[in-house]
Amino acid sequence: MSRPTEILSNDHKLVLTKLNVMEQSINDIKSPGAKKILADLKEFFEKDVKLHFVKEEEALFPEIEKFIPRDAGPVGVMLMEHEDLYKYEGNFFKGVALWLKDDNNMEAIKLIKENGRSYINLLREHIYKEDNMLFMMADMHLEDSQINEIMRKFEELDRKHNI
Ligand SMILES: [Fe+2]
Known part of the structure; x- marks a missing residue:
């Protein structure tokens, strides 16, 4: 197992x-394939990466916190980084949506x-890390017993997210 x-x-x-792939497309944003690549990433980040983060937040981290308290160790840092990542992701896709409507929109490219x-x-x-x-x-x-509990939650989360 x-x-x-x-x-x-x-x-x-x-x-x-x-x-x-994302980095290459951002660096070469005027290339013909960049639009499709960046737009297609939305589903991957919103479904697969989100599910991965939720598995950590709801299944793995709570079990780790039983032997290392959140604020005294890496779990607190990981959770703060997840928050920052959600923020960057939201602003990134806000930019992509504006740019798909008008590729001369400099604010969107920024x-x-x-x-x-x-x-x-x-x-x-x-x-x-x-x-x-x-x-x-x-x-x-x-x-x-903790590993079994995490695996049980992973399966539940996979079902909830239809994977
Ligand atoms: Fe991770």
Whole structure:
């Protein structure tokens, strides 16, 4: 059976490849394919990445908090970073929507570039910290009963999000 941290780390690999594509399109925003690529990312971030964050927030983090209190450790930092990522993502897609209507809208391009780059940089760092610190701590300390509870919640969340 897969471990919860293994499932989440596999999600990270896919997210990192999408971030590379996103970064290229932002850097070369006038290229013919950029519009479709950036618009298509919306579904990936709003469905898949959102589900991944919810699995961490509602299933994994509460079990980690049983041995490391939120405010004294990495969980509090991870949650704050999720909030910042939601903010950058919202502003990024606000920019994309405006830009799809008018590709000369400089304000839209500014929203895309600034928020897109902040999102990419923060999410890369965030994933690095989870993979190399938080998940290692979780693997060391989680009891089998906690792992089972996390897996049960993952399945429930997959069902709720229709995956
Ligand atoms: Fe994550």
